[in-house]
Amino acid sequence: MVKEERLQLILEQLTKDNKVQLTEMSRILNVSEDTVRRDIKELDVQGLLKAVRGGAIPTSTIPQHYRDREKYDVSHKLRMAEKAIPFLKNGQTIFMDGGTSVLAVAQMLPRDLKIQVVTNSFPVADVLEDHPNAEVIFAGGRLYKTAFTTIGQQAIDTIRNVRANIYFFGVSSIHTIGLTARSYEDSLVKRNMVENSQQIIALSTLEKIDTAESFFICPITKVDVLITEADSDNEKLQPYRDLGLKVV
Template sequence: MVKEERLQVIIDTLEKDNKVRLDQLSSLLNVSEDTVRRDIKELDTQGLLRAVRGGAIVRSPSPQHYREREKYNQQHKQAIAAKALQFLKDGQVVFFDGGTSVVALAAALPKDLKITIITNSFPVANILEDHPSAEVIFAGGKLHKTAFTTMGQETVDTFRKVRADICMLGICSLHHSMGITSMIYEDAQLNNTMISQAQKTIALSALEKINTVEPYYVCPVTDVDVIITETEPDNAALDAYRHLGIEVV
């Protein structure tokens, strides 16, 4: 089997199973594990998968720039936001990160909800500037120009000084064994702080981001209390998370 055929088999197998192992592919392709490892590295460089120890898994499919992400799968984000509203009550202090599902949640907040929101997201702050009942605290810091958020030590320090009731976390990638990961190093560090400072963390994630991974580690998936997707909670793709004791909505 020539190299191009091997690469296509790896991609096809990954699309079917969401993950591949070196030993599995070595047997399937009748080549050494070193050859498979080189093939996976090449596909990782092309952005077609994420190489991990012992194999590879699917990368998060969503675009990176905020302008593209805000238009991507809007109906799914609105469905996720509608489900998330049930967790918000008067008097709460809530972290909102910069995920576009969280932006959709900000847009869906009832006008009579008396809540304090701490965010590093310019779109969230912009949406809530006219909200009659929500108090907004904006975490300053260095502007990340593709995420439309602030990042860096100043931003982290703002969240570290607060004990929130809930952290609403827009998910880049979530995997039952690899944990929550991000495409941006500073974003991963900030999300870790937000989670550690909240009594409950609610992950807002499109189903296509489930069982994917990105380079920068945030935390184990068991640090999340609730996962909200656009699909029915009994979807088989979410079984592993229910088995870990995470509420799936």
């Protein structure tokens, strides 16, 4: 079997099972695990999957640029925001990153809620500008144009000086191995928000579940609550319930 045929079969197996295992593909293709590993690495470089220990999993197909994401899957983001609001109380300090699902939460904040928001997101800061009871601390830094957020040491220094009650984490990709991001510097900002928060609430559509990107943020066990647009008993979310996450 020529390499191009192997690569196609690996992608077909990934589409079928939402994962690829070295041992199984070695048997299916009748080649060594080292050969499968090299094939997976090549597909990873092409951005067609994400290589992990023992095989591969899908990458997220969500649009990358903020302008594309803000109009994508809007109804599901509103559903997640509705689920997120009950976690908020007067007097809390909240981290909000640049996820468009997090922006939906900011847009839905009750007008009488007295809260302090620390964010690196220009859209979140803009939405909260006229909220009568939300104090906003903006983590300045270098503009990450793809996401309309700030990144870099200045943003991280601001985050490190805050102890937040909740971090509303806008997920790019989530898997039982952990949470990942497409940008290295974005992953550093999010990692510091994780480390300086009492409770991590991840907002993710089902489309992002069981996918991975290149840059590791934190293990899945750091997440306390996983909010999706689906019912909490959705079968796809069972592995996360098994790991102790509260699924909403």
